[in-house]
Amino acid sequence: MTFDRSIKIAPSILAADFANFGAECAAVEAQGADWIHVDVMDGHFVPNITFGPATCAAIRPHITGVMDVHLMIAPVDPYIDAFAQAGADVLTAHVEAGPHIHRTLQAIRGAGMKAGVALNPGTPASAVAELMDMVDLVCVMTVNPGFGGQKFIDMTAKISALRDMIGDRPVHIEIDGGVDPTTAPLVAKAGADVLVAGSAVFRGGSVQNPDPYGENIRNIRAAAEGVWT
Ligand SMILES: O=C(CO)[C@H](O)[C@H](O)COP(=O)(O)O
Numbered sequence: 001m002t003f004d005r006s007i008k009i010a011p012s013i014l015a016a017d018f019a020n021f022g023a024e025c026a027a028v029e030a031q032g033a034d035w036i037h038v039d040v041m042d043g044h045f046v047p048n049i050t051f052g053p054a055t056c057a058a059i060r061p062h063i064t065g066v067m068d069v070h071l072m073i074a075p076v077d078p079y080i081d082a083f084a085q086a087g088a089d090v091l092t093a094h095v096e097a098g099p100h101i102h103r104t105l106q107a108i109r110g111a112g113m114k115a116g117v118a119l120n121p122g123t124p125a126s127a128v129a130e131l132m133d134m135v136d137l138v139c140v141m142t143v144n145p146g147f148g149g150q151k152f153i154d155m156t157a158k159i160s161a162l163r164d165m166i167g168d169r170p171v172h173i174e175i176d177g178g179v180d181p182t183t184a185p186l187v188a189k190a191g192a193d194v195l196v197a198g199s200a201v202f203r204g205g206s207v208q209n210p211d212p213y214g215e216n217i218r219n220i221r222a223a224a225e226g227v228w229t
């Protein structure tokens, strides 16, 4: 995985057909997705349950690019090796998930993955100030985690603060929740480069009719890249 600051669109399979993840991942990649975002929820850290490492391992052979795993679980540490075995490229833990995020990030890198830290909307940028040399990605939640299809919460001031904090380090800023062609330019302008989108990518399409996925991805990318022209 090489670092670059171009806009990357990461469809969240939370909005895909749960009975057909492999084909859905292949379809969005064929339609221009850069990364695949995989939402792991435990019914404890967030009020919803999705799936765990076994499902990630089953999906992996259907992804040619980056598998970006967003853990909404607590605790995190007992499961890090299982997600490494499952083939995660990026493993992101929430800063709110426990008292020892520093140890967690060390363990993620130690297991050979890129380390991400996520912040809930109510958590300030300062919560991750001491972690800048330990992370490859900071995920700014623009919804309260747990469900797809929620309304975007404006976190642009936090994104700008994180961009300043990161400086010239090779650290991605990922935005997760309510990203669509209207909100994408706001976050791109503030300094984000990885845009997660679930409902805004998968709406209107299917594995049998994947062209809408491509149109949705192109529209989000064009809106985000438009802030630089
Ligand atoms: O982490 C998440 C929710 O906790 C999802 O990645 C996120 O909500 C994406 O879905 P949408 O684009 O529909 O908001």
Ligand SMILES: [Co+2]
Pocket: 012, 037, 038, 039, 070, 176, 196
């Ligand atoms: Co997510």
